[in-house]
Amino acid sequence: MEAKTCNESRVVRTSRIFPNDVNNHNTLFGGKLMSDVDMLASITATRHSRKECVTASTDSVDFLSPITQQDSVCFESFVTWTGTSSMEVFVKIIAENLLTGDRKIAATAFLTFVALDDNGKPSAVPRIIPETEEEKKLFETGKQRAEERKKHRKNSKELASYFTTSKPWE
DSSP states (O other), X not given: OOOEEGGGGOEEEEEEOOGGGBOTTSBBOHXXXXXXXXXXXXXXXXXXXXXXXXXXXXXXXXXOSOOBTTEEXXXXXXXXXXOSSEEEEEEEXXXXXXXXXXXXXXXXXXXXXXXXXXTSSBOOOOOEEOOSHHHHHHHHTHHHHHHHHHHHHHHXXXXXXTOOXXXXXX
C-alpha cells in the first residue's frame, strides 16, 4: 500500500456564525463546533483510506479562544499519524474577525478513526508522509499520543466495568 501525504487528506471549510449557532454568551456553541469537527475529520479519514471509517475516539477538543458572530470559522483537517487500521486526524479551527481581518487559533482537536473493509472489520490504511513543519511536528508526536490513547482506552474500559445498566428511576 502506497504512502500518502498529509495534504492528500486535507479538508478545509469556512463558514459564518449566525444567531442560531451561538450560546447564551453569544459565542459559538461548543456542541456545534464539535459536530462540525467530527464531520470534517470523517471526510479526512475517508479521503486518506478510501474506505468507510468510524470514529474510534475524540481524543481532545481544546477551546482556546471564543468565536463570535463577527467571526468566520475555518476548519482545516488532515491525517497526522497512522497505525495499521487507525488514523489520527488533527483539526485546526481558525476564527477570523470579518471586519478587521484579525485571525486566531480558536480551537484544536485530535480524533481517531478506523478504516473498515466490506465486512465491517478493521482494514489497513496507507502510511502518512508529512511535508510542512506543522505536519512534521504533529507526525513526530503522533506515536506518543497513540500510546496515551491506548492507556486511556484501557482505563476507560476498566472504569466502565463498575457502571451499571440498571434504570435508576425504577
